[in-house]
Amino acid sequence: MSVATALFVLIAALCTEAAFGYPQSLYRTVGHPVIWIGALIGKLDQTLNRDDLSDSTRKTFGVLALALIITVPVIIAWVIERALEPSWLGKLVIALLASTLIASRSLYEHVRDVARALDDKGLEAARRAVGRIVGRNPQTLDEHGVARAAIESLAENASDGVTAPVFWFAVLGLPGLAAYKAINTADSMIGHRTLRHEQFGWAAARLDDVVNLPASRLTGLLLTMAACVVPNGSPGEALRAMRRDARHHRSPNAGWPESAMAGALGLRLNGPKTYGTARVEDAYMGDGRRNVTAADITHALQLSSVAWALMLAVLLALAFISLI
Template sequence: MEHIWALWGGFVLDFLIGDPQDWWHPVRSIGWLIGALEKQLRRIFPRTKQGELAAGAALVFFTAGISTGVAALILWAAGRIHPLLRFLVMCVMCGQLLAARSLEKESGKVRLFLDQGDTEGARQAVSMIVGRDTKRLTEEGIAKAAVETVAENASDGVIAPLLWMLVLGPLGGFFYKAVNTMDSMVGYKNDRYLYFGRAAAYTDDAVNWIPARLTAFFFVLAAWMLPGMDGKEAWRIWRRDRRCHKSPNSAQPEAACAGALGVQLAGDAWYFGVLHKKPVIGDAKRPVVAEDIRRASRLMYTASASALAAGTAAAVFLAFL
């Protein structure tokens, strides 16, 4: 149960202080590792389809193995000094692997600019948290992009690592973050990463398959709990639109969020000057507004706290069997 209480400590730490920009963060180190390994593996493996597929598989193996191994070594060293130090290090690790506060903070900047009528400032702020082109976005488009980011990253950045840590402690969190960071860096279908990034993309789909669906479930639960949210619609839209995305996971939380808020998300988007046609998620009962960004963050926090509480209850129950 030690890792469960450490996760609670990390959850509180993330809620209180988030990720100060001038502090060291493990994801930056994982990103550096991925870049260094990519450079070396491209030198070793041939520039053929099979060679790049093999190099990409090696990237997954070494990145996940080294990231998890270094975390295990740090915890072992801390435990050799004192068990309390090990527990405190576990709390800090868990807090760093959760991104709820950062997600709320960065999306909140978009909302503040929109509230002030500064559309250009809002475009700049939202460009820091989305991958699409933002120059063409209207005020509603900016708000919609921010809400979608909160919904999708509630899984990738909060509930998925939380669930991995509930089961495997901080080491599970480091494994997950290694895989998720690889996907964000090399999991693209372009000339450079079509084959090299395939193993990372497929592994990320696999490790997020259950968390994405549980995130949707906890979104629906949170929608029933929060005033002004619609739990019934969250369930209906999730059932109807959960597969409206090329990714097997992304539409799961977005659909539940769209239903809970009573808005329409997704749809066509511009990337690198090219319009990509995408299906919509949810019903356009009303326009998406700046306040929906705050409401999505409330949904995220309630869902993640519910997931942590449910996981803790399950762990306590199993401990007493």
């Protein structure tokens, strides 16, 4: 597949996902590719990550498990791509398949639901809504905390769920996208610093940090550019917050989009938070307001939507340039 063709396929995938998302009827019938990958991860975790094994053995098994978790979807994706790419109809099918591994619409809808709950249904409904997209304990959050958590999740997942899949498809096609989603899913399931997964999930967590490095910086840049367009956005503050705060985040990647979002909207995000019963100290992103509201969530959704539109425009420009 030529560069131009691959970019047009990617553009079709982005537009398809933004317009339709992943249909619930399809989800109920056959599930979702991430669920299939998750089932493999869960089986390997149950089989290889046993309490009676030494730490070194569990770490080794974690590396081997990760290799299998990546290899299986990559081979499937490579076979599908090779079989389909000769025809234009096949390319459209590749675009449809790629769209299932991008998450701009579902992310937008989940975050929008938090804003609507805060506006119309009260704190408990908002806590339930934000609990669907964050790992922290929502019962510890007041209304401002719920709003901050929603915007932080939007910023981080704009990278993990949108920019990174787009980046890896652009670089390595459908197999690259499949590999990324396998790594990202493995990190979300076993890449935690808990007693059970400290060793077995070590490789998944470290590799996820590596593959998300380019997309997190690109997402921060896109959000900064979007701040030039969105009313009351501040691109200068977004850049300043990224330079000052991103490297202090507990995650080597999440700080870039979160700090850009905070600076662009004049907010102060991140900071200490509670996961379950454990309190985690983390650095603040931005130096603006902490009393974040549902209106700020709406503003953040506008910013991210413009950032995704800018990414689409860049892809279109690159596709046409590659035709010259």
